[in-house]
Amino acid sequence: MGEIRNFRSGNQDGPPPHGPMPRRLAAIIVGDIASYSRLMQADEEGTHVRVKRIERDLIQPSIVEHHGSLVKTTGDGFIAIFDSPVEAVRCSIVIQQNLVGRNASLPKDSRIEYRIGVNLGDVIVEPDDVYGDGVNIATRLEGIAEPGQVYISGAIYEQIKHKVVCGYESLGDRKVKNITDPVRVYRVLPDADAVGRTRGRRENTLIFLLAITLLVIAAGVLWYLLAQTPGRRSEQAAMPTASPAASPSPQPPPREAATQTPQPSPSLALSTPSPAPAPSPSVTPVREPEMIAIRGGSFAMGSNDDPTERPVHQVSIKPFSIGKYPVTVQEWNECAAAKACGFTATGKDNAPISNVSWTDAQQYVGYLAQATKKPYRLPSEAEWEYAARGGTQSKYWWGDKLQPGMAGCKDCGDLAAEQPAKVGSFKPNPFGLHDMGGGIDQWVEDCWHKSYQGAPSDGSAWGGGDCASHVLRSGSWKNDSRYVRPSNRDGYDTNVRYPTHGFRVALSP
């Protein structure tokens, strides 16, 4: 690990058989600030001071901590080399995640965001610079990386794929400037922003495809109707064209969808207000919790901070959606009005529903699934933690230190310590989810187990064990900051209500 320094401080013990040029295999990190010129233009001195501070407080210590060595800093970037690809990537992730925390409180246009490229290559090391193809490729990777992201080459990926616990997304082979062979590029996913953006892009593609499918179906139905004599059937058949919009699952045949509404609760009235030519006059659209799609991935679940959170284990998560906020009083009361939930809650409409048992929560998701014909359910514990981490592996989703404005708890800072008056009072995490930690405790699907010994690794809910209790996540306004950590977990009697307990819903795609 210390060899790098030996090379740099003079190559007396380096073994360069071919003269004075010390070549060595190294993992090279190239980092560069996005929109540096714009930042400099806006505030030259301020930006300079901030960049220097980041280099001094974050970049240099991180590199040293990971047994690397800083080769040089340029005005807007840096180059570092590492013996170990694993350490190089870890270091990059640490830098990016810390920057997320630093940037969280700043307006968008004054954020300092680095792009980082990592490559493995045989390079020439000189005391104050490195040369070679390997460096150029790292530079190119950095060039195509989005701000806040880490791109790694195939060579690095092969070395670390089973060692660094985080997600990778293959971006395929990329032709990079002045390099003959295309380079395989991977995006490292623990960086919060990267995950968010991927989701956006994928989602857009998905929505686009869905829209096309819908158009085709609609055209087909229209054609079918025109071909037939228009009669009463036309009304029934016209409705289902709206219904698949929200459910990408196999579309129900027209008649079935129309007949599957035994109650006034409308299966067809989805988020899009439909003209509702329903048989019953008292049709109100079901209020569905606002959902956020979460891209699947893999993450390290648990922590060493509490015996219940051990052992830390790798879990893969399939794509799913989760409520942007905990279920609110208003949403709950619709279920109560439909006589599907046990009690009518008092409190502001947009306050989180509280004082619910796990069984109560199950009644609500059952009602919602039935009313919307979508597979609403409670999230599994693994899904909850994955969503709460928002792609980070830090103590809290915003970093390792408490910060005001991030979560509602007894000692979380400014506006804490009171029963949440409304959901979404605090900053969303990188996945766009509010109140994932603090605010209100949240039931998940899993039975309580006092540690992760024997836990599933496929992201599914863990049944069995002491199922008289179920798992609570998030911590509440009454708990202290230890409970706000995304890995925190606790169990509670399945059928017992408590004033700080609520929940949020999940949806399988």
Add this chain to the structure above:
Amino acid sequence: MKVIYCAALAAALALLPGAAFSQGKTAPKDAKLYFITPYDGQKVRGGFWVRFGLRNMGVTHAGDEYQNAGHHHLLVDVNEPIDPKEPILQDKSHLHFGAGQTETFLELPPGTHTLQLVLGDAKHYPFDPPVVSDKITVRVRQPSQRGK
């Protein structure tokens, strides 16, 4: 706006004592909550059973509004006094037994710990007067074999 705010504040202040008084169901004077095991000062190794004793009152599920009945809460290493106007906290040192349990298997890290029982009403509020046990101390020794 300000007027409404003031009015709301006044209302809240006026209602607060009422709300507090409406909680805390009365308990019989001779109700006694105590530990069957362990005894005060007991030394234990690894996990141990804690059994809750209650005299002159009954144990029921949380949520059940029966007269003279409540459910157990076990406070581990809690030093703060119990607030009679708030539901008994729920966290890793305030263990709830809302399903009517009268015993639990406790695993604590080695060292000295305090245990105390508090009886809660249907809504997890302490009774009036509070039905609490003596606070006892247990010494947890290192488990004889590690890694189990």
